[in-house]
Amino acid sequence: MSKLIRPALVMLVLMTAITGVLYPLVTTGLAQVLFPSQANGSLITKDGKTVGSSLIGQSFTESRYFWGRPSVTTPMANNGASSTGSNQGPTNPALTDAVKQRIDALRAADPGNNAPVPVDLVTASGSGLDPEISPAAAQYQMMRVAKARGLDAAQVQKLVTEATSGRQLGMLGESRVNVLQLNLALDALQPH
Template sequence: MKKNLKALKQVFLCYIIMTVLCGIIYPGIVTVIAQTVFPIQANGSIITITLRDGTCKDYGSALIAQEFTKPEYLIGRPMGTTNLSPVSKEQEKLVKERIDWWHSFDPDNDAEIPMDLVTASGSGVDPNITPAAAEYQVSRIARERSLSEYAIREIISKYTTGRFLGFWGEPAVNVLKVNLSLDGLL
């Protein structure tokens, strides 16, 4: 009985120590570091715009996709993940449905649809598309907004980031920032 009580005390002490370390100290340290080194990202990279009347409005996160479906906007990747094999029949069917949607959405565009417009990202909430996917949509946006294609490309260029450290990853266009700029908010 005495051994059981001693073992129970040790288990309880270990539980308290691990709770304090992993539940209070570690999250506290990570929060302080994140708020100090990466405050914008740690707070969700929220894009807040001050309106003409002086009020502020949050429009979304620069790091999490927003869904746009109107023709006057740049449209991002499909939302949600599927965990389907790239060569599965289900994935093939989804891609075909998305290709058909693009053809009905923008029937004047006979260019090849970039792959990132018909496949979801690994996270399902990728806020960026490739420059090719943005270029695919330029003529439609220009037509819908009665702007020149040059003006649309200038806005897209402004919100296109290059490769990380000049060699890692691919260039990316932030869909939310382009659309806010198209609306004259950025």
């Protein structure tokens, strides 16, 4: 029996050292050298203060800001420690009610806007943390933001265009607009 226990314990210690210490140290070191921004959370700073991450959405509710996708994380919206979708299917009455409430909120914030509401403004992403919206969602909100800030629509359109990222590698995914970065660009143009 002792012939079996000793090699098992040696293997346990060895594998713990390799997979629990050495591998994480090497991976973390390589990430810090090759991708330092991403390894540190893709943090966005303004005036030397961290204001968010380009990878995690934030909740904006003022008319002067572009709004991101709804978040269903708990106990608060955009909670990185609770990344999850709602798991509500298209026939779930709770999802239907939530979408109607979100549409009503968008219409109340911009009563003159009769355009169809882009789906990403009323449905949460699978992670509940999506930091980006579609260019259509940004266009839908553009006049509300311009009016709330007293800006010319062309100025806001220019910022939306500059904040729009194309498909990755020219073919993967869809064009998208990072909401936090767009709102920070608006604040830089006209501080609140």
